[in-house]
Amino acid sequence: MIYTITLNPAIDRLLFIGEELVKRKTNRISKVTYDLGGKGLHGSYVMSKLKIDNLAMGLCGTNNKAALYDILTEKNIRHEFTEVADESTRECYIVLEEGVSGSTMFTEKGLVVSEFEKRNLLEKVRQKVTSQDMVLIAGSLPQNYLISDLEELLYVLKDSGCFIACDLSGEALLKAVEVGVHFIKPNEFELQEIVSKNQSLTENLEALSERVDCVIASQGEKGSFCQYQGEQFQVIAPKVEEVNDTGAGDCFVGAFLSMFYLKKPIEECLRFASGCAASKVKNNDSTSFDIEDALDLQREVTINRL
Template identity: 55%
Template sequence: MIYTITLNPTIDRLLFLEGTLTKGKNNRLRKVTYDIGGKGHHGSNAMNQLGVKNQALGFSGTTNAGKLENILLDKGIDYDFVEVYGKATRESYVILEEGIGGSILITEKGFTVTDYDIELLYEKVEKKVQKEDMVLIAGSTPPGFDLNDLEELLERLKRIGCFIACDLSGEALKKAVEVGVDFIKPNRFEVQELVPSDDNFLDHIKELSEKVDYLIVSLGKDGSICSHAGEVYEVSTPPVELVNDTGAGDCFVGTFLGSLSLNQPLTECLSLASACAADHVQYNDSTTFDINNARELQKVVTVKKIS
């Protein structure tokens, strides 16, 4: 079983503008749609596309619970949240201008969780997770959930002995490496928190990989570098037309872990993840990809051992 943990979930409200965003003018919307936000939820969605059973855990606010649940149900995502009474799950506003690629993202901070809420999460996790399971902790942490709380969560998971994957950034990412997790996937900016970006980048990666079993650095359209079991691999991307790369990393992480859980060889996990993430950037939301298209794209992805 795979569990994803989204500590600071969000509901993405996609605002499709008529024309471009202009100050001093009434900017009209063509349409508004909703999508799941939250990196763990994105991971769950990607695993679902591979047919890999998983459940989304984390916090959710009660005052707009129906909104989040409808989106998750619509995507077929199984969930079991710690409900935080009287609070609303935050919304993120994704502004999409007509005829222009990319998006403008505006996010709320999220509600504050109390020590009591955090304890309930620990209890839920400890009740569910078994040694043979995989847990993905992804995304930002909410106000009230500090580094000590993250450390405690990681320590409890370590005591269970499950596979721990983290898609975190900044101090949280550093903490995950310090505690010792099995998988991280920083992007090219996030990795700068862990290693200097000088000419010896690969040496630094090798050094870091002694602490993390599966270390993947994603480099957007330039692919990714993976270090595992003393080997370093360079993974290419298939050529695609970029529409919106938000969630590319989440798609990569979800499909990589999903295929790893199916005991696929590492090179297969890497090439499939690269293909799924590339297929995803052709859509304007943060979750969609087509697994059949991805299997076609996978044919041109190369995974090369570079040391």
């Protein structure tokens, strides 16, 4: 079983602007749509679509829980959230400009969580996770969820003996490395925050791999680098027409972990994940990708053993 833990989920509000965004001008919104937000939930979306048994956990606000649960039901995501009383799951805003590839994201800070609710989540995790499981913790932390809270959660997982994957950033990512989780996937900005500026990417990945079994440094449309079992791989992503890059990294993580969980060879995991992420950026929402398209696109992925 794979569990995903999204400590600070979101409802993404996608704002479509009819033309290019211009400062000091009234930029009219031509369309508004909603999608799932939060990196762990995106992972669960991919796993569910690939028919990998998974359960989405985490924290969510009671005020608008129906809106979040409706999206999860619509996307066939099995979930068991720890509810945070009198709080709202945040909204994140994704701005898409007509004729401009990519997107601009504005994220709210999110939940304020009580000690009681932190404990409830911890207990739920302790009761469910076993050594056979894989757990993905992904996304930002709620406002008063401290690094020490994350550390406690990571040690509960360590004690269970499960495989721990983290898609975190900043201090949270540093803590995950310090604790010695099994997988991390920093993007180029997140990597810069935790490594030495004087070393090359190759050296930094090697150094991180002393504590973390599988390290993937993602580089957007260029692809990624992976360090695993003493080997390094460069993954060159297929060229596609990018519409919305939001969630592409999450799609990669969800697809990679699904294949890894099925014990597929590392190159196969990387190739398929790269195909899924490339398919994702062709879609205008935060989550959609097409499995057939991903299978086609993975043939265009180049993997170089370094």
